[in-house]
Amino acid sequence: MPVTAKICGLSTPETLDAAIAGSASHVGFVFFPPSPRNLSRERAAQLAARVPGHVRRVGVFVDPDDATVESALDAGLLDALQLHDTAPARAAAIKAKTGREIWAAVAVRTAADLAAAVTFAGAADRILYDAKTPPGAALPGGMGVRFDWTLLEGFRHPLPWALSGGLDPVNLREAVTRTGATLVDVSSGVEISPGIKDAGKIAAFLAAVASL
Numbered sequence: 001m002p003v004t005a006k007i008c009g010l011s012t013p014e015t016l017d018a019a020i021a022g023s024a025s026h027v028g029f030v031f032f033p034p035s036p037r038n039l040s041r042e043r044a045a046q047l048a049a050r051v052p053g054h055v056r057r058v059g060v061f062v063d064p065d066d067a068t069v070e071s072a073l074d075a076g077l078l079d080a081l082q083l084h085d086t087a088p089a090r091a092a093a094i095k096a097k098t099g100r101e102i103w104a105a106v107a108v109r110t111a112a113d114l115a116a117a118v119t120f121a122g123a124a125d126r127i128l129y130d131a132k133t134p135p136g137a138a139l140p141g142g143m144g145v146r147f148d149w150t151l152l153e154g155f156r157h158p159l160p161w162a163l164s165g166g167l168d169p170v171n172l173r174e175a176v177t178r179t180g181a182t183l184v185d186v187s188s189g190v191e192i193s194p195g196i197k198d199a200g201k202i203a204a205f206l207a208a209v210a211s212l
């Protein structure tokens with residue numbers, strides 16, 4: 001099965017272009033003000049206009065209200081909405097209201113955390129297994145934290161899914177081999193500092209994906 005990749009937290013034309021040139025299947029735009037990757041409406045519109053139709057635009061949110069979603073949808077021309085810290089009923093309501101594909105982030109540290117995945121059946125279209133960030137962390141994602149990938153070995157996934165959390169070009173092969181992921185998501189692993197993406201690192205990650 002071919003593996004595809006989402007490059008998340010893009011915020012400049014140069015790094016967005018590197019993701020597109022390297023054949024990313026998805027690009028992620030963050031709409032969460034505490035994040036160093038947060039986009040203004042204007043920047044989101046500027047970036048969204050550069051994305052060709054075959055690359056899917058994913059908006060990343062943390063339990064957003066309707067106004068936040070509407071504003072981002074309009075500016076970012078979003079194909080999918082990735083929801084962190086969002087209850088299944090709220091995810092279902094956003095899906096019904098927007099008609100967009102919904103990705104539900106499930107934060108994982110232990111096997112017990114995986115039980116949340118099934119609660120999104122019927123409410124979301126895809127599960128994003130992401131590493132649980134430390135207690136008190138400013139962000140629920142995008143912190144370069146990985147989880148124990150063996151937890152996903154033999155797990156019965158209730159929905160299509162993607163793997164995230166602390167991925168980089170070096171650990172990618174082990175992550176995919178252990179979990180069987182066919183869609184991977186990276187942010188910190190292609191940055192030189194939080195929020196600052198690097199075109200060379202993006203190219204290296206996508207080359208590693210293509211070599212799997």
Ligand SMILES: O=C(O)c1ccccc1NCC(=O)[C@H](O)[C@H](O)COP(=O)(O)O
Nearest residue numbers: 008035141142143144165166186187188
């Ligand atoms: O990236 C952010 O700043 C962010 C903020 C709030 C919620 C989620 C966020 N990122 C979600 C992602 O999709 C990241 O790509 C994912 O957590 C993996 O991040 P990393 O471990 O840094 O590769």
